[in-house]
Amino acid sequence: MSTLRLQRFVRTSLWLRPLGCLAAGALLAVGTLAVDRATDYELLPQSLTGTPSDAQTILSSFATAMVSLTTLVLTVTLVAVQLAMGQFSPRIVGALLTDRWSQLAIGLFGASFLVAVLTLREIRGSDTGTVPGLSMLLSYVLMLASIVVLVLFVHHAGQGLRVSGLIDLVGDRSREFIVREHGDVPAVTGGPDGIVAAEPGNLVRVDRPALVAAARRADCVLELVPVMGDFVVGGAPLFRVHPEPWSAVSGNGGPAVRLQATDVTHHVLLGPERVHTEDLAYGFRKLVDIAVRSIAQPFNDPTTAVQALHRLHDLLRQIAGRPLPCGEHRDEDGVVRLIERTVSWDGYVRLAFDEIRLAGASEPQVTRKICAALADLKSVAPPDRQEPLDRQLRLLEAGVRRAHEDAEDVLAALTPDTEGIGSGADVTATPKPRSTPRPS
Incomplete structure (x- = not known):
């Protein structure tokens, strides 16, 4: 039972992964600083790291930015929780708090701040002093990684705050549980002549010329079962394969021509949400x-x-x-x-x-x-x-x-009015033409 409690604690804890990132950042900083001291701060030239003044300015700005970014991630997470509780369901809060992207962003920004501060303490002098080159290089790498993670986190947060994002969050985790407990064998319908969807999703893109070419090569007729924009569940029919000639489509032909599922499924795109591309x-x-x-x-x-x-x-x-x-x-x-x-x-x-x-x-x-x-x-x-x-x-x-x-x-x-109430025949007046007296 203690093992189960520990596993649940690891999965549901918001701060455990960020704390691990902080520990990893501290170890990296201590290790790189030890290497710099052992090489008398000459492992990397100052032409690469900058002068002590430059390094202090860069690290000070970087450390300040990391505090702001960490605050941003926490704020966005709390906003997402509030929106989900107010508009959707209070029971979805647990899934949002354990979101791995949020934890990774918090951990990376916190670790970057810690590395910047520890490296800043090691810089000596102004223009002729010493700069821990390897530690500065580590800070530069973390800066780049933080920028990339920030962009990805903003994208992830925007996707996650959508209705479909929250629904998919719960649906995907529940589906993972089914696969883990019962195996990845979806319930298949549609008969032997049907091509089914391997994963669930909305039908958002169909490459019709490619499907026509595939059907021509197989000398058959493909029938797309869902309408554009429909949600297709995993294992449900995506295509029905009918033999040539066309009369077979109405049920008068023999068995359908065999067609490999991979010949058609990669010409169809299923997405998490409907789009305007063809819908x-x-x-x-x-x-x-x-x-x-x-x-x-x-x-x-x-x-x-x-x-x-x-x-x-x-x-x-x-x-x-x-x-x-x-x-x-x-x-x-x-x-x-x-x-x-x-x-x-x-x-x-x-x-x-x-x-x-x-x-x-x-x-x-x-x-x-x-x-x-x-x-x-x-x-x-x-x-x-x-x-x-x-x-x-x-x-x-x-x-x-x-x-x-x-x-x-x-x-x-029931009076027609383009503006609702504003331009209807019963609320407007048409000027009557008046004769203009002629000058005498």
């Missing part, structure tokens, strides 16, 4: 999240929701009259080699308006802006894309009638 729906999702969150309590900020709707309106208008990807990719002979599901016009309209409409049915600013956006989109969308817009108008009217009892409030909430 237009993710841009919609971010704007919708902003709008819905701004309407919810305690924020109650419908103006922000209107601003998000401005950009959603613009995006939908850009694609309203344009053909959307069909999901079929052909080789040089015109044979379909790769198929994938894509978001339809109806899907983009629902993504843009459904959640905001439900959350903002009682907010006149939001409903008026949605009415104006839908009316404008109907004016530019082709006939086959009108029905999703009509559906949104019907549902919006029903939601507004449920939210308001007074008929005049309902009428006002």
